[in-house]
Amino acid sequence: MSTAEKAQRRTLGLRPRVILFFAVGAGLVSLALAVSVFAISRGYMVEQRERSAERQASSHVDLVRNSLAIPGTAPRAVLDSLDPPVDTVLLLRWDGEWYSSTPDLGPQSLPDGLLEQVRESTHAVETTFRDGPVLAVGIELNDSGDALFEFAPLTELRSTLTVLRTVLTACAICATIAGAVVGWWASRRVLTPLHQVAAAAAQISGGEIDTRLPDTRDHDLATIVTSFNTMVDSLQKRIERERQFFGDVSHELRTPLTTLVTSVGVLVRHQAELPPRSRLALDLISAELDHLRRLLDDLLALARTEAGLHQDALEPMLLSDLLTHTLADSKRPPELLDVADDSTICGRKPALERALLNLMDNADSHGGGLTGITLRRDDTDAVIVIDDAGPGVAPADRARIFDRFVTTHAGRKSPTGSGTGLGLALVAETVGAHHGSVRCDENPSGGARFVVRIPLARPA
Template identity: 50%
Template sequence: MSKPDGSPRLSRFRGLRGRVMAAFVLGASVVAVVLAGSVYGISTSYMESQRVRTVERAVGVHAELLRLRLDDPRISGEQALDALHLPTGYIAILHRDRRWSAVGVDDGFAPLTPPVIDTADAIPSTATRVRLGDQPYLRVWSEVENGSVLYEFAPLRELEANLHMLRTILLACAVLAVAVAAALGAWAAQRTLSPLRQVAAAASRIASGEHDLRLPRAADEDLATTVEAFNAMVDSLQRRIERERRLVSDLSHELRTPLTTLTTTATVLAGHRDELSERPKAALGLLVEETSHLRGLLDDMLALARAEAGIHRSDLSPLSLAELLTHLLAGRDTSPELLDVRDPGMVRGRRMELERALVNLLANADRHGGGLTGVTVDRDGADVKVVVDDAGPGVAPEDRGRIFDRFVTVSRATAGTGIGLALVAETVAGHDGTLRCTERPGGGARFVLTIPACDDVRHEIANKRAEPLQ
């Protein structure tokens, strides 16, 4: 059942399954980020260092070539630079005798002022990233001779394109890893929660009456303890139910006999009422009344105990609630017009228990509701619905839930055991049905009883009736 502020789907992901999936996704995300960052950092450092070393070696070689060519006074700086045959995209600038010579640049290129260098220092400069226009370059310089300096600008577009591709690939791999982790998390949650679902299904079947059902032994040591504890709990529950059944049987035997004797004695004494004086007559009247009330209370308590203990819980048979109500109303000498059968749907139930429950509902309408005004049998989706209306004052909204508890009597004007409606509720629950109390339009109380229909039974009966005799 979902929370008020969330849908059932969202509440499902807030549970154990969601936490398992979140753990997998979080772990995969952390690992993916660490690995992607490490791979990108190492790859970037390696590729840039390789690029720097390549450019530095090239500028050193080019400086030596220029030194040899510039020994010839007939060769100008531009001619010496052209003879280097630089790769595409490279820029070479020679600063010699306060003059600038450049190759690989546009006509509008204005080189930066070269840094002040110590002509006695022949060590090449550290490579530096610069931007010429909107393009990235790696600038390296080296002294040629007599204060002449060679500047080379190596393009970094290819390197940055490779790094961009590497970032994209790593990001895609990280997303894929998280997606795979989510799938693995869902699978792991499914496998992890499967034993819990089996336990829940077994518990539901046991609650519905299959008291002999047990969970099979588990090969997993972690689950074996849970399975053994569950089976031990069910064994204890079954033993308790058996004790309750024996108690019900003992009570039925021990209490019925003396109560029958007491009732019979009171009846015999009532036959000689005229021979008694006034005070013994009054006492006899109270005795007859109380023994009758005690007998009804005992019958209701025994029936309720049997229903709660699940005695004869499995002998279900198809029956029609409409036919059952027709029989009950005919036995009560009630007008048949009170019964309105709109759909005589079939249900699976125990005839004696359902008959007693319906008798209690009808008796409640007569005793506490000012008389029965109508009974309706209809379909309500997958259920067969029985509606019982009375002409009484109705039931207050705050009492409509608790009147199905034991020993609760809302009306003090009429006598009752306070167990009749509790027995009806227990019987309906034992048939997987529902029972509720509402207000009847026009005044009075309305009791709505629903029991799951079994259309397959109705169809089987209809087919059998349609088959020709052999």
């Protein structure tokens, strides 16, 4: 596989690119919105939690300060008299001593630097206590360095933020999927006109030259539709002119040729009355006229095929019947045909009959004689195998012999004179017009083997 083919395979098609564009666009927008909403919501909720904790701590500080201002009041009793929210613990520093509302809380639980920061202003720091997130709020009680620290839990806030993050992530994923679906729908709408053009072009290439694109009210597509239909109209007129031209050429060439053949036939009947040199000249003229007649027939048939004159109505047919009829018309024995699997195809009977006859004549004229025809089926194709008894075709010439005016002179000789070089080219054109293929191989006996593949008829 070439580098260009590999690169083409790696390149995404138009529809996947449109879907990817919509999906990526929706994903980026939803991601930006999700991040913005989460950041704003998180900042707002954290700020509100800090303010709530600071207000709660301030009210406790006022109670502690007023209570300790009474002589003889014990700091432990004051701390126990406070009623903090659930899971909130207090730590009091008074006269250099530490008092806490729970045994596992002590000065070692304070975040680094919080005690020094409290001396300047009220300060709140997120830290960990009992393996859970808490907000440590410190407020100074007096100028002696005494302070009250309140550890408010942040578990509920973290849970709320987790739920919010999950919801926003799910929304971003759903938005991306929705973008991909919209991209699929949009690409389908965008590619529908292209599919119509491709389908119309395929029908035209298949012989339905009356096919046209339907009119559209879309101003952006109207130009394409009009240009395409105008092109097909021009093509149809050209094909009709060529049909007329080839009909005129056929008539004008066949008439003088028929006159020459008739005149030479009269001379041949009186050949015994001519001198030896005249008889030799007459033989040469007869051979050249026969070659010219065959060349003209092949040229006209090939021209009709390329110009579209082969576009007769397609009809279903059994290949076994077609091959049997061709063998009978060419006066060849029916025993040459071996039907392994019969097949029904849709085709143009005269064109296919001529192509098969050309292959049989090629085997008799250049391949030492036709040895057998096998009909079988392979997947979705009907396969016709034609073998001859000649020396075969060199591998370098097996593709070239289907070109026009190409004849091989090494090994494959014609006992009746040289061929026109158009018979196999006409076979390739006819089989190609039926969406099939033809190739030349070597059969087990050493001769040439021509393999024709034609798609089977689709079931109704």
